[in-house]
Amino acid sequence: MEFVTVGLDLNGWDSAGPWVERAQPTHPSLVDEAHLMDELFGVVNVPSGIWIDEEGMIVRPPETAYPGKVTQLEVWAENPPVTDPDPYLLAQAEETMKIQVRPKKYYYALRDWVANGRESKHWLPPDEVVDRSRPAGPDVSEAAAHFELGQHLHKAGEPDAAVEHFRAAHRLQPENWTYKRQAWSLADPDQKPTDVYETDWLSDIKKYGPESYYAPLDM
Amino acid sequence: MILDSLTVTNDAFRDSTGWAIKPQGACKAEMCVPLGGLGGDEFDVTPIAERLGMAIVHDEARGLWALGPDSVGQVLKSAEAPDLTLPEWKGGEFKLSSLRGQKVFVLAWASW
Numbered sequence: 190m191e192f193v194t195v196g197l198d199l200n201g202w203d204s205a206g207p208w209v210e211r212a213q214p215t216h217p218s219l220v221d222e223a224h225l226m227d228e229l230f231g232v233v234n235v236p237s238g239i240w241i242d243e244e245g246m247i248v249r250p251p252e253t254a255y256p257g258k259v260t261q262l263e264v265w266a267e268n269p270p271v272t273d274p275d276p277y278l279l280a281q282a283e284e285t286m287k288i289q290v291r292p293k294k295y296y297y298a299l300r301d302w303v304a305n306g307r308e309s310k311h312w313l314p315p316d317e318v319v320d321r322s323r324p325a326g327p328d329v330s331e332a333a334a335h336f337e338l339g340q341h342l343h344k345a346g347e348p349d350a351a352v353e354h355f356r357a358a359h360r361l362q363p364e365n366w367t368y369k370r371q372a373w374s375l376a377d378p379d380q381k382p383t384d385v386y387e388t389d390w391l392s393d394i395k396k397y398g399p400e401s402y403y404a405p406l407d408m
Numbered sequence: 409m410i411l412d413s414l415t416v417t418n419d420a421f422r423d424s425t426g427w428a429i430k431p432q433g434a435c436k437a438e439m440c441v442p443l444g445g446l447g448g449d450e451f452d453v454t455p456i457a458e459r460l461g462m463a464i465v466h467d468e469a470r471g472l473w474a475l476g477p478d479s480v481g482q483v484l485k486s487a488e489a490p491d492l493t494l495p496e497w498k499g500g501e502f503k504l505s506s507l508r509g510q511k512v513f514v515l516a517w518a519s520w
Binding site for chain 2: 190191192193194195196197198201202204205206207208209214217218219220221225226228229230231232235236237238239240241242243244245246247248250251254299302303306315316318319320322323324325326327329330331332333334335337338341342347350354357367370371373374378380
């Protein structure tokens with residue numbers, strides 16, 4: 190099996206690069222500035238995993254592939270360790286730990302498929318792959334168009350114009366956390382409250398509940 | 409798909425949206441949507457976008473449009489993986505289809 194990582198980062202390698210450098214991957218490591226993974230596969234949050242077989246057929250559409258680690262806590266533990274973390278970031282880390290994920294189940298399911306292919310109980314037939322992918326729809330389409338325009342304008346040096354399009358994308362597809370998290374990060378790297386957007390990461394998690402963040406794993 | 413004009417070429421439409429304009433209509437995977445003769449080597453994307461439920465967002469101040477994905481069925485029209493082509497960390501562009509013959513685990517992540 191080959192890993193392919195795709196960094197959904199509007200600022201491309203400027204944002205994703207330091208993390209890739211840190212990881213020193215031996216697999217293909219790609220960057221997706223326009224969040225094409227959302228339009229093409231139906232990704233709405235990260236990390237999301239997609240399984241593709243030897244014939245190029247998807248056998249599991251995007252699902253939460255959370256590794257079970259809170260990266261911020263790892264960074265704080267590095268030398269010299271942080272002893273007095275930012276209160277907002279600490280609250281973020283605490284809320285992150287409330288989000289229900291099943292990293293071990295996902296990990297062993299993936300290994301089972303790698304070993305057993307179509308015989309794996311986690312292999313899905315094509316019709317079910319399609320059914321389990323996210324529904325298309327006019328609001329989803331309009332949200333994607335707004336996000337793409339926002340991305341285009343931001344990179345063209347018009348961040349204020351981009352914000353209007355990002356806001357529209359958030360309104361049209363509120364369940365798409367990549368649109369929200371990406372936009373918030375441009376206003377503030379830690380996605381703290383700003384006067385650019387009405388809400389922020391911590392506010393939305395508390396408002397909608399950690400259970401809204403990732404769809405429950407159905408495997 | 410970012411546009412500075414609502415007139416697009418058949419090739420550009422197909423490459424950006426995955427929908428090929430054929431005599432029987434607009435087709436993607438096993439699905440075809442009749443277009444009643446719309447299309448050609450170059451065409452006004454508006455009526456075709458309407459048939460496929462593709463949003464067209466106009467940024468009037470900047471003379472730009474963005475064409476959203478279709479609204480037909482599910483995001484995946486078939487289990488055939490879209491051929492993703494993206495910049496790679498080591499340089500150049502990488503095509504997902506180059507890994508045909510291996511199992512592939514694609515992980516979407518982000519720095520934010």
